[in-house]
Amino acid sequence: MKSTNKKFTLHDFEKGLMLAGYLSPKNTSEVEERNILEEHDKANAKVKKEIYFKRAVLAAEIVNELKDEITFGRVKFQKMVYLCENVAHMKLSVDRYKKFAAGPFDSKFMHSINSEFKKQKWFDFEIIKDGNFSKPQYFELEKSDKYKEYYFRYFSEHDESIQRVIYLFRKEKTRFAELIATLFFCWKEIVDEKEIFSFELICEKFYTWAEEKKKFTKEEISRGISWMEIKQLTPRSI
Structure with a gap:
């Protein structure tokens, strides 16, 4: 059978170097290609920066709501x-x-999020130690109220869901948050891959995640799944 693979030529190699900025364009066409690539890269960088900032604003809302909870680490x-x-x-x-x-x-x-908080003058933190226990204690900086303007601009349609998650986990310990987040990820993987959900399958995914997951018993997993279903916090119910 005749191969349909296109051969990679010296011209292709040089063109790649030119587009990457290692060689200068030789003609108008290459200048245009180079300009198009640069504009594309700038657009991508702008989108990534905007997404990062939106996520930082969401993180700021979570910190603002939970920073005084003893369970928030x-x-x-x-x-x-x-x-x-x-x-x-x-x-x-x-x-x-x-x-x-x-x-x-x-x-x-x-x-990077704590550096972003400090850069925006929203929050800073210090590590509080109590014996073998330590946790970050966040405190407000001079512009801590400014993130709210962005929060309602970006997340007004998601605010109900965000506040519900914060409410459900406000008093819960880290162990429970880890259990539910891991179960959610495994469950979402099952949904995305169009597999048939079963307790055995989600346990398999959970325990093969990492050796550390063996600290959770199957009874804990079962209770976690039941809690997620009651609270309608599963990938198929949200």
Whole structure:
């Protein structure tokens, strides 16, 4: 059978270097191609920056609502951002969340959000230690009220869902937030892949997530699933 693969030529290689900025354009056509690529890259960068800022505003709302709760720490903060984005179908974080030991985690975002808070003068934090226990304690900065303007601009249609998630988890401990966020991710994976939901399947996905998930019993998973169904907090019911 004759191969349909197109051969990669020296011209293609040089064109790639030109578009990447390593070679200068040789003619008007290449200048135009280069300009189009640069505009495309600028547009993509602008979109990414806007999405990041929207997510920072959502995170600010979560911190503002939960910062004084004794149960609000770093891991719970991560899970609240994940659940709010997904329960409200915001589509702000497609493929950003990866499978970490404590559940779905967007490393790049969560490692930069505190710097963004400080940059915007919304919040800062200090680590509070009590024996072997430590947690970030957020406090307001001089422009903490400014994020609200953006929040209602971006999330007015999602506010009910966001506040519901915050309400449901306000007093819950980190362990429960981790359990539900992980179950939600596994359940959503089943829905997205058009698999038939079963307790056995979601347990399989849950326990193969990471070795650390073995700290949860099947009874906890079962109770977590029942809680999600009662609260209508499953991927198929939101």
